[in-house]
Amino acid sequence: DTGVSQNPRHKITKRGQNVTFRCDPISEHNRLYWYRQTLGQGPEFLTYFQNEAQLEKSRLLSDRFSAERPKGSFSTLEIQRTEQGDSAMYLCASSGPGQGYEQYFGPGTRLTVT
């Protein structure tokens, strides 16, 4: 199975610490998306890449958040100085070129900030 993978699956951190998540997309997909999902809500868009270029960032993505996709393959999402409000499921998805309607999601990283 060569689906989207995410690591770690769970992360518990103390407020103020930095965390980094990794996403490995489906190998032939050039688009990679990050979403955040809180309890009882649908996923909300954070940012996306086409190859290594970050094309758009949501207003939800404060200055404490940064995402990279250095070689157009895997991506990392870093949150600096975590706050309790950052507790959520962080989801990664990928799609082929021009196929944003067919995004495949990974299992997510559940972040708990204590």
Place this chain on the structure above:
Amino acid sequence: QKEVEQDPGPLSVPEGAIVSLNCTYSNSAFQYFMWYRQYSRKGPELLMYTYSSGNKEDGRFTAQVDKSSKYISLFIRDSQPSDSATYLCASLNRDDKIIFGKGTRLHILP
């Protein structure tokens, strides 16, 4: 007003019944509509997508879009306990971002 509205449920139906899940959307420019299934503490799984108005069938699942009323539906025939999950309707905006509804929690009772 959220761009995609969905009743969060929960919706409980007996096994074998036909399930009807519905959403509305506000942006008439939306052309692609998707349904995702999400089990507890898992990532969303793409069930199917449709383009513009019309029906699309895949096994026990049928997706229906009525652009004139901005209404999106998913029908599940012969529902099974394994269909118990949260169902997310979604639309793709012009920037290729998915706009999700809140999801409807579905329980299929054995």
